[in-house]
Amino acid sequence: MNYARMVIEKEAPEEYGYDRIRYNLSESSITDQKLSDIGLSLPDLTLFYGEHRGDKDLRALIAAQDEIISPDDVLVTAGAAGALFIISTSLLSERDHLVVIRPNYATNIETPRAIGCAISYVDLAFEDGFAIDVARVAAAIQPNTRLISVTCPHNPTGTMMDRADLDALVALADSSNCHLLVDETYRDLSYGRRLPSAASLSTRAISVSSLSKAFGIPGIRIGWLVTRDKALQERFLAAKEQIGICGSVIDEGIARGMLERRDSFLATLLPEMARRRDIVQAWIDREPLVDWVRPEGGVVGFPRLNVDPGFDLDRFYVNLLENHGTYVGPGHWFEMPKHFFRVGFGWPTEAQLRAGLDAISAALRR
Numbered sequence: 001m002n003y004a005r006m007v008i009e010k011e012a013p014e015e016y017g018y019d020r021i022r023y024n025l026s027e028s029s030i031t032d033q034k035l036s037d038i039g040l041s042l043p044d045l046t047l048f049y050g051e052h053r054g055d056k057d058l059r060a061l062i063a064a065q066d067e068i069i070s071p072d073d074v075l076v077t078a079g080a081a082g083a084l085f086i087i088s089t090s091l092l093s094e095r096d097h098l099v100v101i102r103p104n105y106a107t108n109i110e111t112p113r114a115i116g117c118a119i120s121y122v123d124l125a126f127e128d129g130f131a132i133d134v135a136r137v138a139a140a141i142q143p144n145t146r147l148i149s150v151t152c153p154h155n156p157t158g159t160m161m162d163r164a165d166l167d168a169l170v171a172l173a174d175s176s177n178c179h180l181l182v183d184e185t186y187r188d189l190s191y192g193r194r195l196p197s198a199a200s201l202s203t204r205a206i207s208v209s210s211l212s213k214a215f216g217i218p219g220i221r222i223g224w225l226v227t228r229d230k231a232l233q234e235r236f237l238a239a240k241e242q243i244g245i246c247g248s249v250i251d252e253g254i255a256r257g258m259l260e261r262r263d264s265f266l267a268t269l270l271p272e273m274a275r276r277r278d279i280v281q282a283w284i285d286r287e288p289l290v291d292w293v294r295p296e297g298g299v300v301g302f303p304r305l306n307v308d309p310g311f312d313l314d315r316f317y318v319n320l321l322e323n324h325g326t327y328v329g330p331g332h333w334f335e336m337p338k339h340f341f342r343v344g345f346g347w348p349t350e351a352q353l354r355a356g357l358d359a360i361s362a363a364l365r366r
């Protein structure tokens with residue numbers, strides 16, 4: 001494995017220092033929650049080695065979100081990041097080929113790179129509304145393709161494929177004898193209809209999600225993967241056992257408490273996040289130098305700066321942070337040009353969001 005640090009992690013706000021940022025619009029989750037915010041306190045847990053697949057009740061709560069899925073189809077992992085790592089390292093080798101949608105959350109690209117497999121990128125374009133063209137994905141398939149990797153709702157654009165495209169990707173993986181990985185980390189943050197989990201549609205599809213984004217608890221490292229392929233699940237479990245045997249009983253206990261409150265938490269959250277998206281939309285409507293593809297899921301969007309070619313984008317981002325106290329995710333976090341940036345509207349307070357957006361307008365002009 002040829003590991004290289006990802007620029008999005010090197011430049012992450014927690015690495016830069018939260019105390020150095022006034023308006024943090026760089027996050028991809030809702031506001032970080034305290035235990036008391038969600039009405040939880042730590043029970044007197046026995047700190048044993050937990051069940052290797054993850055706590056049974058926790059897996060039942062995860063499985064209950066989709067038809068057909070059973071608790072044994074679920075493997076609890078150290079965040080969605082842990083699930084993605086297990087999937088890539090279990091399915092890909094130097095002799096294999098991956099088709100991945102780009103831009104994407106960096107791990108979906110960097111771990112396959114570290115493995116050294118061949119990669120075909122299907123690049124999304126602003127002009128197409130960042131929509132996935134399934135025909136282009138199909139054209140990229142090779143005899144040694146082991147995995148097709150997509151994220152939906154998408155990071156960093158917040159766009160979503162429709163049910164017909166998801167079905168077409170599932171059918172493509174089935175007919176190509178490969179697996180489909182759908183990173184569904186933002187699925188609970190769908191503003192329209194929530195898509196079914198891919199794993200519920202085919203034994204060749206693997207779903208990944210976590211509690212980090214929609215529930216704002218990334219500090220407990222709880223994510224999961226779902227597959228109905230028993231033999232494959234056994235391989236994934238072997239990988240998890242070699243990495244860390246089992247998860248943290250404390251993390252799993254908190255995760256259980258969170259998921260028991262899932263429906264009421266989301267019922268309050270979703271209208272509020274839709275309203276936040278409207279705040280960004282209203283800013284874009286009155287800001288001639290910025291446009292975007294309106295996100296349909298998640299709490300991020302990927303606006304485009306309409307500036308002259310000579311505009312100094314590096315200076316803009318430094319000015320935005322140092323003089324206007326505002327941090328966003330520049331395009332290079334996603335291997336995209338710097339006139340794109342990711343804006344997170346779910347993490348800051350409403351006042352911070354509004355001030356950060358105004359700061360972007362100000363920094364564009366001086």
Ligand SMILES: Cc1ncc(COP(=O)(O)O)c(C=O)c1O
Nearest residue numbers: 079080081105155185210212223
């Ligand atoms: C699409 C996507 N997948 C996975 C992750 C990893 O999240 P975590 O490991 O905290 O669940 C992220 C984090 O930004 C993400 O955006």
